[in-house]
Amino acid sequence: MSNIQVETLNHSYGTKPALHEIKFVIEPGFNVILGPNGAGKSTLFSLLTGILPAQTGKVLYDQVDIKSHRRAIMHRLGVVFQQPTLDLNLSVQQNLTYFGALHGISKASVLQQCEPLLQAFSLADRLSDNTRSLNQGHRRRLEIIRALIHQPQYLLLDEATVGLDADTRQLVLNTLRDYVQANNVTLLWTTHLMDEVLMTDNLTLLHKGTIKAQGKTEVLLADAQCRTVFDWYCSLTQTVEAM
Amino acid sequence: MGGWLTAFIAINQRELIRFWHNRSRLLSALVRPLLWLLVFAVGFRSVLGVSIMPPYETYILYQEYIVPGLCAMIVLFNSMQNSLSMVYDREMGSMKVLLMSPYPSSFLLFAKLFASAVLSLLQVLIFIALCFLVDVDISLTGILFATPAIFLTAFFLGALGIILANFIKQLENFAGIMNFVIFPMFFMSSALYPLWKIRESSEWLYWICYYNPFTHGVELIRFALYQHINTSALLVILGVTIVFSTLALLTFRGQKHA
Known part of the structure; x- marks a missing residue:
């Protein structure tokens, strides 16, 4: 199945609420959580990865609670955080093999597993380069390759294309969409960039800590009689703000 | 089992690798104790007499006295x-x-402490090798004896470092650790002067030094370098290592939510 189920999540920082009654199920495929800055995407992401403990509610991976079975879930979860997490003191290869080793995977297996993606992301000839020498786009590509090393069933990517040029963004998105289709994984993509959403994606709109809409993009747009995601987003968030 | 070993080695x-990339760290780790040994100890050796006391069997020069303390100093600075x-x-x-590794926090923490202890040991061994150049002779058997003592002290101080890391919210706050942890720990110990000397001058300072666990780390290393086991120091260091490692584990798990 490989689904992720979120049950009635609430989260606040002190007295400031960040998420309110979040409830959804994510099935295999390309799932997008769209929301402006400050909508609560990163908080939700931290709860999904277990980086933050849930104050109320549950996060279940195939009906298994991350709170009680975090280790087992980590084996099957690939994550790209919004904040860069590469070790700039290590080379490209060392970053990959270090991550692989932290999941119990040998260096040979890591390099074999990464080879096609290194080629696709034009990093194959930069294995021995220091990570510090890579530009932001290449660092992001490396983080994505790294998240796939242990062949996860679930992939969570938080604003993974922020700061990338248009070509690199397209390359990253196309590669991941192909990967999802070929491997039947459950991918969750959080973004504030509307042009990253396709009509075939499963879309969730997160606004001011609550879910405003969820469904297939084309259905959501048709129901709201909107032509573009931007129109749909504006109509929905303006409606919300008027309330 | 192979996966655990792979993660541990990594x-x-x-x-x-990080230590090797930052070789100036090794240089400063060695310059600090060498300055104490070559400048401070030489200048003070005629001022500060050291009587015959265990583990020494004869009168020794001050330079020889402070070597174990300087070894512990290297471990202290490396841990911090x-x-x-x-x-x-x-x-x-x-x-x-x-933190996203599927292995348990206790295992990851142990691997990190082990790595820190290995780095401390390497630096201490280089320092001891340099001590031969200034006629402070330590036998090879003494070095072998001292290896587990240095390792254990490094574990205790490494665990303390991890606890402190939880309280340091920004890199800029590290100066506070220097002033409030490293210097008091080092100066209020038997690293530079024997406890009985301190007691002659100040009873309260003696008790502070006596209850400072770093003193016991110094004494454990000192006795081991002369192929003796200081049982009370060993028990104290084992005890604080267990306590600090447990606290370090709790704070390390807390890092996940930081």
Whole structure:
């Protein structure tokens, strides 16, 4: 199945609420959580990865609670955080093999597993380069390759294309969409960039800590009689703000 | 089992690579105790007499007296340096990679402490080799004896470093650790002067030094370098290592939510 189920999540920082009654199920495929800055995407992401403990509610991976079975879930979860997490003191290869080793995977297996993606992301000839020498786009590509090393069933990517040029963004998105289709994984993509959403994606709109809409993009747009995601987003968030 | 070993080796390898990339750290780790040995100890050797006391069997020069304390000093500074690099990892985001590992926090923490202890030991061994140049002779058997003592002290101080890392919210706050942890721990110990000398001058300072666990780390290393076991120091260091490692584990788990 490989689904992720979120049950009635609430989260606040002190007295400031960040998420309110979040409830959804994510099935295999390309799932997008769209929301402006400050909508609560990163908080939700931290709860999904277990980086933050849930104050109320549950996060279940195939009906298994991350709170009680975090280790087992980590084996099957690939994550790209919004904040860069590469070790700039290590080379490209060392970053990959270090991550692989932290999941119990040998260096040979890591390099074999990464080879096609290194080629696709034009990093194959930069294995021995220091990570510090890579530009932001290449660092992001490396983080994505790294998240796939242990062949996860679930992939969570938080604003993974922020700061990338248009070509690199397209390359990253196309590669991941192909990967999802070929491997039947459950991918969750959080973004504030509307042009990253396709009509075939499963879309969730997160606004001011609550879910405003969820469904297939084309259905959501048709129901709201909107032509573009931007129109749909504006109509929905303006409606919300008027309330 | 292979996966655990792979992860353990990788964590150790990473620390060694980072240390190697930052060779100035090795240089400063050696310059500090060498200054004490070559300048401070030489200047004070005629001022500070050291009587015959265990583990020494004869009168010794002050330079010889402070070598175990300087070995412990290297371990102390390295452990605090590791706490600083944990803060750096947290700020730079690479800590998340470690925390997303499926292996238990206790195992990851043990691997990190082990790596820190290996680095401390390497630096101490280089320092001891340099001590031969200034006629402070330590036997090879003494060095072998001292290895587990240095390792255990490094574990205790490494665990303390991890606890402190939890309280350092920014790299800039590290100066506070220097002033409030490293210097008091080092100066209020038997590293530079024997406890009986301190007691002659100040009873209360003697008791502070006596209850400072770092003193027991110094004495454990001192006795081991002369092929003796200081049982009370060993028990104290074992005890504080267990307590600090437990606290370090709790704070390390807390890093996940930091």
